[in-house]
Amino acid sequence: MPSALPPLDELLARAHVVSLPLSTRFRGITLREAMILEGPNGATEFSPFTEYEDAEAATWLRAGIEFGWGDEPSPLRRRIPVNATMPAVAPDRVEAVLARYDGCRTVKVKVAERGQSLADDVARVAEVRRLMGPEGRVRLDANAGWNVDEAERAIHALAEFDLEYVEQPCPSVEELAEVRRRVTHMGIPIAADESVRKADDPIAVARADAADLLIVKAQPLGGIHRALAIVREAGLPVTVSSALDTSVGLALGAHLAACVPELPYDCGLGTASLLAADVTDEPLLAHGGSVDVRRVDVSQRMLRDYAAPPERDAWWRDRLTRCYALLSHDEH
Structure with missing residues (x-):
């Protein structure tokens, strides 16, 4: 993790919620929703499954923030x-x-x-x-x-x-x-x-x-x-x-x-x-x-084409805000 969480406003400003179709039904779903964040290290992801409670989902957010804003250990293979x-x-x-x-x-x-x-x-x-x-x-x-x-x-x-x-x-x-x-x-x-x-x-x-x-x-x-x-x-x-x-x-x-x-x-x-x-x-x-083993550059066109509907975008932003509050509490 970075020494301090990035500001919530920064996360939300750099967030994109997508709804991606699957090639075949998997885990009972045909669409995969995810939130893509853009940090100083590059693109990162926050995508706990929708049924997960906030306490579990916050762990996923911790991972996404680390990948986008934190330090990476040295790789042993490419x-x-x-x-x-x-x-x-x-x-x-x-x-x-x-x-x-x-x-x-x-x-x-x-x-x-x-x-x-x-x-x-x-x-x-x-x-x-x-x-x-x-x-x-x-x-x-x-x-x-x-x-x-x-x-x-x-x-x-x-x-x-x-x-x-x-x-x-x-x-x-x-x-x-x-x-x-x-x-x-x-x-x-x-x-x-x-x-x-x-x-x-x-x-x-x-x-x-x-x-x-x-x-x-x-x-x-x-x-x-x-x-x-x-x-x-x-x-x-x-x-x-x-x-x-x-x-x-x-x-x-x-x-x-x-x-x-x-x-x-x-x-x-x-x-x-x-x-x-x-x-x-x-x-x-x-x-x-x-x-x-590489960073992935996101396509702004793909983010637009597969943007989640407004109500789902709002749902994910609310979820991120709640999970961020849990991480902030843990930090203190």
């Missing part, structure tokens, strides 16, 4: 290998989604989607494995959608597709630990996402031996410096991922990934491919399976 992200689509749409990701050798497949069955998951994962071939890497993300018994049953059903790991099969740390105990003989690692980024104590999952690796995200964890501190304290391997950010937010994630000492897994920073429009003429897309 390109970040990334995975393709497969929404909970029907098998006949899998190939078209994969075509949007150039050269990616890893696919994260969304499973446990509300309203779908385990048979739907099996069909989707089977098609991903068929298209990726035996050398491709396939990981699952359940977004805490199963209970322990459902997770055990699903992992057994999906294990034949040679899984790299299963991300957040259940909501709680205790449930993760139990699932990990039940499937350890299968050699399939368990990753924690929500149990890190939405937890009061992001290290608790590591302390409880409830996961083999952590998913870390720059915005939800409060910025690069805070995320790196969590990585150091947890002492587990990590995957750096995103939260359906614009290319500006993905650039923040790529800068975090560039500073993590070791990156044993492809990162979830290729999700610009899920957007049908972005805020830049040079989106941070995967090329040859990697994205560059």
Whole structure:
């Protein structure tokens, strides 16, 4: 973080609220709203999902301010290998989604989607494995959608597709630990996402031996410096991922990934491919399976063309003001 928060008036004066269409339905939405801020370091982002409460959203604002106004640690690498992200689509749409990701050798497949069955998951994962071939890497993300018994049953059903790991099969740390105990003989690692980024104590999952690796995200964890501190304290391997950010937010994630000492897994920073429009003429897309570590220059034309309606613009500005007040209180 900068030594002092920039003035609220400065943030609001440099803020642009956009509503970007998605190429396919994801997380139950077809439009992604985000606030783009322009700081002295360049463009930055504030884009907590709309259902998040202010206390959680304020952490995202802290990250955006740090990237736009604060100091950056020195990067260890200039390109970040990334995975393709497969929404909970029907098998006949899998190939078209994969075509949007150039050269990616890893696919994260969304499973446990509300309203779908385990048979739907099996069909989707089977098609991903068929298209990726035996050398491709396939990981699952359940977004805490199963209970322990459902997770055990699903992992057994999906294990034949040679899984790299299963991300957040259940909501709680205790449930993760139990699932990990039940499937350890299968050699399939368990990753924690929500149990890190939405937890009061992001290290608790590591302390409880409830996961083999952590998913870390720059915005939800409060910025690069805070995320790196969590990585150091947890002492587990990590995957750096995103939260359906614009290319500006993905650039923040790529800068975090560039500073993590070791990156044993492809990162979830290729999700610009899920957007049908972005805020830049040079989106941070995967090329040859990697994205560059670079700042993104926003396009004023794109900001105008995809500007959110006035009532949504006002909603986001009110939200920023409330979250800023929370950060100001923490500073004092």
